[in-house]
Amino acid sequence: AQTVTQSQPEMSVQEAETVTLSCTYDTSESDYYLFWYKQPPSRQMILVIRQEAYKQQNATENRFSVNFQKAAKSFSLKISDSQLGDAAMYFCAYRRAGTASKLTFGTGTRLQVTL
Amino acid sequence: DTEVTQTPKHLVMGMTNKKSLKCEQHMGHRAMYWYKQKAKKPPELMFVYSYEKLSINESVPSRFSPECPNSSLLNLHLHALQPEDSALYLCASSQGEAGWEKLFFGSGTQLSVL
Numbered sequence: 564a565q566t567v568t569q570s571q572p573e574m575s576v577q578e579a580e581t582v583t584l585s586c587t588y589d590t591s592e593s594d595y596y597l598f599w600y601k602q603p604p605s606r607q608m609i610l611v612i613r614q615e616a617y618k619q620q621n622a623t624e625n626r627f628s629v630n631f632q633k634a635a636k637s638f639s640l641k642i643s644d645s646q647l648g649d650a651a652m653y654f655c656a657y658r659r660a661g662t663a664s665k666l667t668f669g670t671g672t673r674l675q676v677t678l
Numbered sequence: 679d680t681e682v683t684q685t686p687k688h689l690v691m692g693m694t695n696k697k698s699l700k701c702e703q704h705m706g707h708r709a710m711y712w713y714k715q716k717a718k719k720p721p722e723l724m725f726v727y728s729y730e731k732l733s734i735n736e737s738v739p740s741r742f743s744p745e746c747p748n749s750s751l752l753n754l755h756l757h758a759l760q761p762e763d764s765a766l767y768l769c770a771s772s773q774g775e776a777g778w779e780k781l782f783f784g785s786g787t788q789l790s791v792l
Contacts, residue, residue: 594777595777596777596778605785606766606768606785606786607783607784607785607786608721608768608770608781608783609783610780610781613778613780615778654720654721658777658778659777660776660777660778661776661777662728662733662774662775662776662777663726663728663733663734663775664777665723665726665734665736666723666781668720668721668722669720670719670720671718671719671720
């Protein structure tokens with residue numbers, strides 16, 4: 564079974580600074596996808612960034628980027644120029660390729676952004 | 679329209695009640711999902727519908743009964759729930775059921791079972 568581990572229950576960052584959230588996963592599959600979802604107080608889960616396992620290049624979306632280390636099964640999220648609106652719960656998630664596969668979430672990291 | 683709409687936003691029910699949660703999307707998505715999220719925990723998959731057919735049932739108790747009447751609607755019928763079923767119920771949709779698909783989530787229904 565696939566497992567996703569987020570070892571940082573809480574993180575704090577000052578506005579305009581950079582923060583990195585950690586995620587590791589375990590799988591025997593070679594083809595899969597990794598995601599970071601954000602859940603603000605509104606409770607709606609929002610996709611932040613997506614990485615295909617077969618791509619060596621790290622995904623980026625504006626201020627958000629990942630460091631994907633396939634051999635180490637590590638998938639960290641870097642948030643640059645942090646903003647107050649980035650404060651939320653961040654979930655790392657794994658889904659194997661193909662159909663009828665479930666999206667498995669990590670336990671989450673709560674990010675606080677301070678002035 | 680990139681929204682997934684869930685109603686009601688809050689629901690309080692007794693253990694003998696029957697109620698339904700509703701989820702709607704108009705993005706033309708063919709896969710729809712129900713997740714359960716307990717406080718301070720990650721969402722857990724309950725059901726997946728693909729092209730209006732049940733694709734995944736994560737061994738959910740029969741007191742939860744999903745229904746997909748058409749490609750835009752997903753219901754979750756609740757009957758004889760237990761207090762431990764109190765949680766946030768999230769609906770999501772995606773274009774298809776492939777692993778790379780982006781899921782669009784609603785804001786959830788906060789359910790309290792008394």
